[in-house]
Amino acid sequence: MANNKTFLVVLMVFQVLALNAQSGNTIVLEEVILSDVKLLHFSNGIKVTVLKDSVIQRNGTSLTDLLQFNSTIYFKENGYGMISSPSFRGTNASQTAVVWNGININSQLSGQTDFNTISPQNYKDVVVRSGGGSVQFGSGAIGGSVHLNDTFLFQEHYYNQLVFGYGSFQTKNVTYKTAYGTDKWSLSLGANYKISENDYNYLGTDRKNENGAYNNLDVKATVGYFLSKAKVLKLYHNTFIGDRDFSGTITAAAKDHYKDVTSRSLLEWGNFNGHKISRVKLAYLYEKYRYYPNKEKSDFSYGSSNNLIFNYDYKYTVGNFIFNGIADFNVISAEGTNIENAHRNMFSGTFLLTHHLSEKFRYGVNIRKEVVNDYDSPLLFSMDTNYDVSDRYSINLNASKNYRIPTFNDLYWVGAGAIGNKEVTPESSFQAELGQHIKGEKYTLGLTAYYIISEDLIQWKPNDAGNWMPVNIKDAYNYGLEASLDLRQQWHIHQLSWKNLYAYSKSVDKDTNKQLIYVPFHKITSNIAYQYKAWELYHQLLYNGQVYTTSDNSDFLQGYVLSNIGVGRSFEIDKVISGKIGVKINNLFNKNYQNVAYRPMPNRNYQLNISIKF
């Protein structure tokens, strides 16, 4: 009852805002070109890291590769290029949200995103937002969220870009990008195709990764058009088509094969009236997979989901306050070999507030309530604040309640040996975080400590009849420390950049007091890049500490250090045609490593890239 009341209050505030709407006529530029303003305005006291174009290009082929070497997230890959799931701040795979242009795109079926099915190459930047964000970004934003954002450019421009890549294990990729714009139009189109035999050696054995071949196609497009001076229509689209054999393990060969398609479309109508901005969004998300237990046979099992989203977003700026009310309606359906006609209607109301109390001090208060037909959803809230103590030193603080909703698999799975449970409720977590940043001309130093309590974690375990079934059984707590140090140095035409991250994660099962599986205590990344005229030389280093592979911590995988090195040179053929050529060596020291037990990762390998812009 109390929750319902709060929900009504949210709605009322939202209506009052709408009534008070007044007209203005200046266009807030960043609002127009960005797709996800919640990330911009309502993340005051949150640690947000932006991975720029240049960084993406060095690790461009999969989101796993990119974040592995440039964030504190630990990845569990079932062999290179196979299913990849994150552990962010010691949380599990469904506790990291992937957000595409402001929309949570974690699978409705599994609750997770396979980070090897996202091609980061065609995004201008990838943003890692650490910590809870369920109020803004929905289910799963517990450890943090990863944001893929398209931007629009409303000015005269036109270019084409072609990228060719060739590497070890017969890995080939080709990317085509084009963009065109005027002061009224912004158009972009990108396509990326990658194919690999992926038959790397299992170091220390005479065997290879026999069943690991993959190929995938990623297509994306954006269209932006000014209907009038203050009204913009934007269309976003992305389709990913993956086709993979699934690698076996050291102890068991595999013949599995997997095909998946994910497609996202978003139509957005924005009305920018100075301090009043309203947006109407209509989105459609589709996912489908086919799993072939034996690729030599035609038998497969499948699953698919459709998600239709209607979203109304009204933002009002008055004085130093920004208010934002969001009403969101989702109609989701899923079906498959193991799921029959499952439906979900979800309505959520969100209220966000940011107040710039002074130049130095700002804070935000945010709440969200959902009404869903198939489970009870808790009231979510968050508070965050940032205080600039001096020009160089700032402190941020945030606390939030977040959740992970039961997936369609959790609720509706029907199959031999496993069965869904309609009684499961959302996992909930409460967390707090304190961060400090020191900024100088040539350095940035960050230090963040966090604490997360998670309750009612959903776990599949055999019931009395021996069938696997999900239950809200586990409580856990995580705490940790994250440190970052960026150094920049420039002498004439020499440029040096050195970015370092360190994360300590303690993630404990409350019942057993044991560290959760596949959470490393320590992770370090260190990337150094040197530029001289058209030349660039870089080195990437990753240290993943020891992880336990059994819940009683009786077995573990050793920690390892990985090293990649690359060199590149950009060139200009004439005023219009320019390009870049690069060579990269991955796993320079031929380290035998695994991030999931019994699933070896690649030996030393090479990659050549040529990009031409015209």
Next chain:
Amino acid sequence: MKIKHAILASLAFGLLFTSCENDNDDNKRSLGDYDRGILISNEGPFQNGSGTVSYVSYDLNEVENEIYKKVNNEDLGNIVQSIGFYDKKAFIVVNNSNAIVVADRFTFKKLGAITEGLHNPRYFTAANGKGYVTNWGDPNDNNDDFVAIINLVDFTVEGTIPVEFGPEVLEEENDMVYVAHQGAWGFNNKISVIDPATDKVVKIIPVGDVPNSMAFDDADNLWVMCAGKPSYSGEETKGELVKINTTTNTVANTFEFTTTDHPKQLVEEDNSIYYTLNSNVYSMTATATSLPTSPLLEGVSFYTMRVDDGKLYGTDAKDYNSKGDLTIYNINSKEIIKTIPVGIIPGGIYFN
């Protein structure tokens, strides 16, 4: 699930051992490090990793885990389903690796491996100088299930016998091999009888749904525990305990449970039948005319169970992702004698 030979062997060895324990242990020559004890097969982590074998001495004082790896410095493979015995050899069935690893049952030194001709192998038994191994084939294909015939000299698959779908445990008695068709990921309700002289299925005996375990009593009757179909199947059926006369290969008696009762883990010892139902262990004599009403032990959750020499051995797989336990009960006093940590998902108990 369990091999008749192992029961016989265990009886013999168990008695021998008890007697020589009273004398001087050193006088009796050991056949290897893992003689005179219990072998536990541990399936290992579900998706990736290797199963293991644990050894516990009969006096429960000596415990050694991962004995195969220790002796041979290699992994057994993914999902160690069961162990069958013939002669002095242990046939370790590795389900997901589609292999059988053959080792000396007392020293655990590797003697060979069968890696061709098996497809989702489940259980092994020997008869007429040959090995017989149930195979699911492709679990999604109900028409490719078979029993592989193993050459016990050169460790190869020398033939296959197509059978009804979902063959699981199999036992040899009176020169016949009895195969229970539990139904793989689905449900079946048959016992096939294979004649090892011709390697043909000579009879199919219909029983209750989901026959999951079986054993012979002193009069050579075959007792088959049928769980019945679970509620999630949409057509729940009652559990049944079926007694088969192995002279005529016909059903002699059927004991019915209630529709929501799904018994499992039947074993036989000293002409008594033991089984588990709803977290309890029940026992009855092989001559009983009705099912027992009060349990022998309450509040247990066994992944597998065996009874030997007045002791009941049960394993706990815990959360299926950590080391399990073997707990030994004194059947008379119903007290726990000892709980011993073993490997991940301990699925088989064998008396060596």
